[in-house]
Amino acid sequence: MLVNLKTVLEKAKTEKYAVGAFNATDLNTARGIIAAAEAENAPVILQFAEVHGQYISLEQAASMYLQLAQTAKVPVVVHLDHGENFDTIVKAMHLGFTSVMVDASTQPFKENITRTNQVLEIARALNVSVEAELGIMNAEDGSGALDYDQMDDTYTNVAEAAEFVKATDVDALAIAFGTVHGLYKAEPHLNYQRIKEIHDKTNKPLVMHGGSGLKDEEYRESIKNGITKINYYSTMSYEVTNGLRDYLNKNSDAFLFDVDMKTIELVKENIAAKIRVFGSSNKA
Template sequence: MLVTLKELLIEADKGNYAVGAFNCPTLESVRGVVEAAEELRAPIILAHAEVHNAIIPLEIMGPILVEFAQKASVPVAVHLDHGTNLEMVKQAIDIGFTSVMIDASHKGYEENIQIVKEVVEYAHKQNVSVEAELGMMTSSGLGGEETYKEKSHASENAANYYTDPSIAKDFVEKTNIDALAASFGTVHGIYVTKPNLDFDRLERIYENIQKPVVMHGGSGLSEEEYKTVINRGVRKINYYSYAAKAGAYAVKEYLEKEENPFYHDLTVVAKETIKQDIKKAISIFSNK
């Protein structure tokens, strides 16, 4: 059942849980994610990251995501992750996406606001939800995610990019976005050191904006950390790198023991492993 991000996050806010947003750059990942959600009877967000256009273009993967969402037996939003311009956002909406993220966080504050307002005006007219980012998500440089910001930042300087709670309130009021991607200590990609999450900052952001908070770089945290951020206002968790890594390692293990492998067998191995990893994530995000 295809729904908007706003619809999903309103229910998540009522129930004090988070909805998982899973980037799906391959058919195996889409199938694994949807099967996991249906088996658990849980809502999900199928996402296409602009950075993954190098793997498969939006015009190919987008319609596949929309079709899977329409046919799913659970609520599913289809989301553009880290869109960087209005043209990409329009393309996603034309394909049938029900949610878009416009990421102008690398711009100056006022320019960020103006870009986001333009996207909100366009998207809301078509009943499409909008997520935007304030502050900057850093990258570990592992997992291919560093291209979100075109460069990685040293972890010791990461606090310089955290979201300011007072500015977040002004940003949300001026842009009328449906969800805010906030920076409070997570990073894109694979964690090379233990994350240092600023829970107090997150709580103040949520209290100030009175809108759902999105956590990017959601892979690799402990179950306790997931539950803590959910209890402090996170309603959407982006999760990709560790599921993709699990699929890759399962294929590697299969190849090491199988003397006569076929490519189609690798896709089955990857899909099943991704599915099980996603089921674990969804179960934790339910905050039960």
């Protein structure tokens, strides 16, 4: 069933687990994600990232993902990930997305609040949830140099987070505490204390971006301290591609529909394993 983000995250916050948020750029990946959520009886967030518009259009994603969500046996949020352009965000809401992220994190603090409130005004009228971001991370596509030794300078500031939430009353807040987008080039050092402080000051569902490549224990500790939405994509993408390469090497007579079915199966296995770690199994 199609639901909004606020509904699934408020329950996750109360019961202390995280809901997985997974990007798809095609129908088979999306089917694999939904199949995993149904197998685990878990709520799930199916995401279209604005930067992936070069692989699938917003309109194509909307029609496929919304249909999958409406017919799913578990609660599914159809979410716009990293909406940077106001036009894209408004279009996503009109197409039926039940949640949008307004990413104005590279803007000055006041401008971030202004842009988030512009989106909220429309979203509230349509019962669409809104995620905003505060703090600096590398670019969503994994590009952008980060100095791992200096990263704590760019973590989300606790007092600013409290002020931001007071000024916007946003439904979920993405924070920077040591994770990076894409694959990790060095050992990550997560600041759990920072998550806890922001959680205590804001009492809002908090979002981890850059959820690829972390150890199970790092996910669990983040959730324990207040993370309720985890964006996970890059590792799944690489592992499924490797699995497909292996499958094709062993099956020289495969048809295209065999590859489609194998893709769904590999995505399902990969995502189901993460859902179990995030603690959202049987929370549908």
